[in-house]
Amino acid sequence: MSEYQYYEFRNLSGSLTRKQQQCLRGISSRASISAAHFSNEYHFGDLQADASDLMADFFDLGLYMANWGSAELYIKMPRQLLDEQLLQAFQINGIFEYKHLGENWLLHFALSETEDYLLIEGKCESWMGKLQALRDELYRGDYRCLYIIWLCAFYYDCEEVDKLPQLNAALSGFSEAQQAFAEFLHLDSTWLTALNQLLPSQKESKKLDDNESKKQWLSGLTEQQIQSTLLQLLNDNAQICQEQLLRAYQSDQQCNKSHIIGEIDPIVLQKCHQQILQQAQQQQEEIRQQQQKKRQVLRAHYLKGVYQEKEKFWQAAQDDVEKAGSRAYDNAAQKLFDLSQAYQLNQAADEFQLHLTQFMQPYLRKRAFIKGLRTLGLSFTC
Numbered sequence: 001m002s003e004y005q006y007y008e009f010r011n012l013s014g015s016l017t018r019k020q021q022q023c024l025r026g027i028s029s030r031a032s033i034s035a036a037h038f039s040n041e042y043h044f045g046d047l048q049a050d051a052s053d054l055m056a057d058f059f060d061l062g063l064y065m066a067n068w069g070s071a072e073l074y075i076k077m078p079r080q081l082l083d084e085q086l087l088q089a090f091q092i093n094g095i096f097e098y099k100h101l102g103e104n105w106l107l108h109f110a111l112s113e114t115e116d117y118l119l120i121e122g123k124c125e126s127w128m129g130k131l132q133a134l135r136d137e138l139y140r141g142d143y144r145c146l147y148i149i150w151l152c153a154f155y156y157d158c159e160e161v162d163k164l165p166q167l168n169a170a171l172s173g174f175s176e177a178q179q180a181f182a183e184f185l186h187l188d189s190t191w192l193t194a195l196n197q198l199l200p201s202q203k204e205s206k207k208l209d210d211n212e213s214k215k216q217w218l219s220g221l222t223e224q225q226i227q228s229t230l231l232q233l234l235n236d237n238a239q240i241c242q243e244q245l246l247r248a249y250q251s252d253q254q255c256n257k258s259h260i261i262g263e264i265d266p267i268v269l270q271k272c273h274q275q276i277l278q279q280a281q282q283q284q285e286e287i288r289q290q291q292q293k294k295r296q297v298l299r300a301h302y303l304k305g306v307y308q309e310k311e312k313f314w315q316a317a318q319d320d321v322e323k324a325g326s327r328a329y330d331n332a333a334q335k336l337f338d339l340s341q342a343y344q345l346n347q348a349a350d351e352f353q354l355h356l357t358q359f360m361q362p363y364l365r366k367r368a369f370i371k372g373l374r375t376l377g378l379s380f381t382c
Contacts, residue, residue, distance in 0.1 A: 004067040006124040007047050008039040009059040012135065020058060027054075041124075052108075056101045061135060065124050071111040071184060075135050076104050086143065086259040089165040095156075096149040109149060111185050127184060133177035143167055143259070144174055148182050151191045154266055164264040171199040190280070194273035198264065306342040313339050314359065321363055333372040340378060356380045 015035040016024070024033050027049045031040035038059070040047065055062050055074050062074030082105055087098045097108050134145050150164050174182070174192050182192055221229075229245065306313055313335050320332035336356065343352035357380045363369060373379070 004121045005042040006065045008063045008128050010061045011036045012060040063128050073109040075107040089260050090146040092153045095153050130180035145178050152185050152187050165260045166262040168259050168261045190276050198272050303342040303345050306338050307346050329369040329372050337376045
């Protein structure tokens with residue numbers, strides 16, 4: 001199998017200058033490059049630059065996938081929005097690491113080599129769109145994606161993992177982007193369900209409290225800050241305006257909030273996960289039994305009709321045998337098998353056996369046909 005690698009980067013906080021785009025073109029002559037985007041795939045060779053350097057100089061999001069099993073996601077975030085103590089609590093060598101990039105953090109998420117990514121060619125382009133919202137969520141102070149990192153480490157049996165840091169926030173399920181992130185890292189969704197059941201649910205009052213906190217913060221803005229914000233909106237810079245407001249709000253919240261409030265024992269999580277798997281197996285078994293009963297009812301109804309029209313079925317089987325050929329023999333054998341079950345359902349198995357023996361007398365030399373009957377469990381006396 002040939003080598004395949006895919007790179008994609010996006011700038012979400014502005015536009016790349018013409019000079020920056022020319023610099024990127026010098027790195028790759030075949031890449032797709034725009035004012036906010038860079039992507040390329042490689043069957044031979046590799047990107048002539050380090051992904052971390054590209055993130056430092058040009059981009060806010062980066063994605064890398066290779067068909068030998070590697071999958072990596074890069075997210076650049078302002079340092080004032082993410083407390084280093086929070087990042088340290090979830091840092092796991094080889095799965096989640098971070099480093100300084102001037103005024104930013106570079107978050108690096110990685111999946112160890114796995115055979116699950118052997119056939120990814122032509123399937124990578126959609127991942128960036130699915131994962132892009134993770135950065136927006138982190139901007140808003142939603143750190144649930146960090147739970148997914150820890151769950152991956154636990155799932156892949158990382159020796160460094162012993163306790164799960166518990167965030168100072170109730171868990172209200174996982175967003176579409178976070179679920180896609182788990183899929184990207186090949187984490188079974190049942191682990192998300194287990195953690196969601198284990199942690200307290202978010203209450204409506206909590207959402208109201210968050211809104212009140214934001215209102216209180218907004219009321220403290222100076223007239224100059226308000227005018228600057230409105231000017232950004234008038235100049236059609238809504239995204240930049242939102243990022244600046246969120247950055248200022250989250251920075252203020254960082255000073256008044258402890259992000260880690262405790263730990264979760266992995267053994268407790270594993271027991272919860274095992275219960276979910278058992279429940280899922282029970283549900284699947286119940287569905288299987290219901291489907292089997294439905295098939296049995298339909299089969300019994302069909303066999304009732306076969307018995308009522310048994311003479312036609314005998315004749316149809318005879319016509320198929322006379323045609324000869326493997327398909328005709330298979331059709332005839334299936335009709336005879338249906339007849340056998342129809343007779344048995346009507347307590348007339350002996351009658352069927354006698355009729356089958358008579359039916360087969362002209363065809364004792366048709367070995368292929370006889371072999372097909374025996375495969376279906378039908379036998380007769382010569």
